[in-house]
Amino acid sequence: MPAASTFLQTMRTPAQNAELALLLEVAGTPKPGNVDRKRDLPDLRFEHFLAGAVGAQDGLRAAGRGDPVGSAFERSVEGMAEQRGGNTQFGALLLLTPLVRTAGDDEIEELTPEAAAATVAATTVEDAVDFYRAFDHVDVRAGDPPEDMEPLDVRRGSDAADAVRDRGLTLQELMAESSERDGVAREWTDGFEETFAVADRIADSDEPLPARAADAFLWLLARRPDTHVAKKHGASTARSVMVRAQEAREGGPDLVAAFSESLVESGINPGTTADVVAAALFVALERDGLEV
Amino acid sequence: MPAASTFLQTMRTPAQNAELALLLEVAGTPKPGNVDRKRDLPDLRFEHFLAGAVGAQDGLRAAGRGDPVGSAFERSVEGMAEQRGGNTQFGALLLLTPLVRTAGDDEIEELTPEAAAATVAATTVEDAVDFYRAFDHVDVRAGDPPEDMEPLDVRRGSDAADAVRDRGLTLQELMAESSERDGVAREWTDGFEETFAVADRIADSDEPLPARAADAFLWLLARRPDTHVAKKHGASTARSVMVRAQEAREGGPDLVAAFSESLVESGINPGTTADVVAAALFVALERDGLEV
Numbered sequence: 001m002p003a004a005s006t007f008l009q010t011m012r013t014p015a016q017n018a019e020l021a022l023l024l025e026v027a028g029t030p031k032p033g034n035v036d037r038k039r040d041l042p043d044l045r046f047e048h049f050l051a052g053a054v055g056a057q058d059g060l061r062a063a064g065r066g067d068p069v070g071s072a073f074e075r076s077v078e079g080m081a082e083q084r085g086g087n088t089q090f091g092a093l094l095l096l097t098p099l100v101r102t103a104g105d106d107e108i109e110e111l112t113p114e115a116a117a118a119t120v121a122a123t124t125v126e127d128a129v130d131f132y133r134a135f136d137h138v139d140v141r142a143g144d145p146p147e148d149m150e151p152l153d154v155r156r157g158s159d160a161a162d163a164v165r166d167r168g169l170t171l172q173e174l175m176a177e178s179s180e181r182d183g184v185a186r187e188w189t190d191g192f193e194e195t196f197a198v199a200d201r202i203a204d205s206d207e208p209l210p211a212r213a214a215d216a217f218l219w220l221l222a223r224r225p226d227t228h229v230a231k232k233h234g235a236s237t238a239r240s241v242m243v244r245a246q247e248a249r250e251g252g253p254d255l256v257a258a259f260s261e262s263l264v265e266s267g268i269n270p271g272t273t274a275d276v277v278a279a280a281l282f283v284a285l286e287r288d289g290l291e292v
Numbered sequence: 293m294p295a296a297s298t299f300l301q302t303m304r305t306p307a308q309n310a311e312l313a314l315l316l317e318v319a320g321t322p323k324p325g326n327v328d329r330k331r332d333l334p335d336l337r338f339e340h341f342l343a344g345a346v347g348a349q350d351g352l353r354a355a356g357r358g359d360p361v362g363s364a365f366e367r368s369v370e371g372m373a374e375q376r377g378g379n380t381q382f383g384a385l386l387l388l389t390p391l392v393r394t395a396g397d398d399e400i401e402e403l404t405p406e407a408a409a410a411t412v413a414a415t416t417v418e419d420a421v422d423f424y425r426a427f428d429h430v431d432v433r434a435g436d437p438p439e440d441m442e443p444l445d446v447r448r449g450s451d452a453a454d455a456v457r458d459r460g461l462t463l464q465e466l467m468a469e470s471s472e473r474d475g476v477a478r479e480w481t482d483g484f485e486e487t488f489a490v491a492d493r494i495a496d497s498d499e500p501l502p503a504r505a506a507d508a509f510l511w512l513l514a515r516r517p518d519t520h521v522a523k524k525h526g527a528s529t530a531r532s533v534m535v536r537a538q539e540a541r542e543g544g545p546d547l548v549a550a551f552s553e554s555l556v557e558s559g560i561n562p563g564t565t566a567d568v569v570a571a572a573l574f575v576a577l578e579r580d581g582l583e584v
Contacts (some may be wrong), residue, residue, distance in 0.1 A: 023346070045500060046319055054304065082303065082304065147360070188479070
C-alpha cells in the first residue's frame, strides 16, 4: 500500500492497527452513554474492552493474512468474548475484519471504499455460515427476524448453518437484508461510507487520538440515529438521542457531560456509533499513517 | 502448565496475557506519579502506553515460542517504541520477556520463581548483546557506569557489542552487576521475588483487576525505594517517596490523591514499581488463571 509506505513510520501490521483502534476508541472520552476512559457501566467495564481487544488479535491477524472474512470474524469474536463483560466489540470487529483483510492484501494499492467494497463483494455462503457461528460465542442484541427469515435468526448461531446454505446467501447478501435497520450492515452495503467520512474527520484533526475519537463519536451521533439504540429502545428514542447530541455539541462541554449522565441513567448506549468510530480509527491509522 | 489448564477458561497465549498485563497496569488508578487511566503526563499520555503494548506484541510472541530472551526483548522494545511517548514499558518488558518464555515452555509445569530463575540462568552472551541492541530504540534513564564498566555503558547500545563479547558476560551476569541499583535487574537476580509477592497479593483480592493493580502499586511503593526514582532524583528522595506512600496508604484516598498530585508536580514517576506490577499482573493471569 503506497499510502502506508509513504507515511507510516511504524511496523504495525493491519491487525495490530485494528487492535490499537479498538483500544483508542474505548480510551476516548467523553463518549456519552458508552464505556470510556472515565466511565464504567455496572456490568461492562473498561478492562473488558482491553481484554476484548487483545482477545480479538488472532482473528484480526487471520484477516490480515487473507483468511476468509467469515472465519476470521468468527475467530476474532471467539477471542473477544473471553472476558466477563459479554459483547464488547462485536460490531466493531464486523467492520474491522473486511477492512483489515483489504489492507493486508498486497495486490491492493490503497485502503479505499472501493477496495473495501470489493472485499465485501467477494464474500461467500461459507462466510455467511461462519458469521452465524460467531453468534455462538456471545449474546448480541437482535430483534425478531421477518417471518420468512425465521430459519436465519442470528440467535440460532451455528444451528442456522443448513438454512444459510439452503438459501445460498453470501455474507454480503445477508448484510444487505439487514442494512435498513442495522448501521454496521449498512456500512457493508454502502462501501463503508460513514467509516471513511469519520476517518477523514479524524485524520484532519491534530488533537491526541483519544480526543479525536471522542469528537468523532459525538459528531456521528448527531448525524443520524444510532441503530443499536433503535433496536433496544425504539426509533423515536434513537432520533431523540441524535437531536440531543446536536444540542450537546452546540452547547459545549457542560451540556455534553449532562447528556452523557442522562444516557447512562437511561441505560442508552450508542453502540453502533462506537463501532464505526473504531473502524474509522483503523482507517486513519492504516491509510493516513497517523502516529500515536 | 497444570495450573493454567485447571483454571484458565481462555485461549489467551502467554504473549497475549503479557500484553493484557501491560494494559491492565496502565488502566489501574490512582497510581501516584505515573500515567494511569485518569492521568496523563505532559509528554507521556495514556495512548502511548496502549500503542506500546500493541507494539510489543511480536517480541512477546517470540519469547512465548522459545526465541532467545535477548532477541525477543530487543524486538519487543523496538515495537514498543513506535509511539511518540518514548520509553513507556522498557523495564516491564525486561521482566515480562523471561516470564513469557518460561510460561510458553511446554516442558515447564508451572510458572514458579524457580522456573523463571532457570530461564534467566540459561541466558548467554548473545542475549546480552541483544539486550544492548534494545537501547538503540529508546532513551532509557541510566546513570554513569563504574569506570571499569565504561565500555559496557548501556547508552552505547549496539556499539557496545564487541565489548560485551570481549567480557563474555551473559545477560544474567550483566543484570547481576546492576542488581544493587536497579530494581528490575534485582528481580532477575532474586528469582523475581517482588514480582511473585505482588502476584500473590493480586490473586488474593476480588476487586476488578485495574483496582488490584492500583492497590499493588501503592503497596509495593510503600515497601522499598523505587530505583527509577533513586536514579533520577537520588536515594534520599526515593526513600522519602516510600515513607510518604506508607503514610498515604494509612491515610486513605484523600491522602493518596494529594500524594499523587505532589509526585506529578515534582516530576517523580516511580517507574520500577509500575514495571513490577505489570509483571505481577502477568503472573496472576497466567499462573492463577485470573479472569478479567
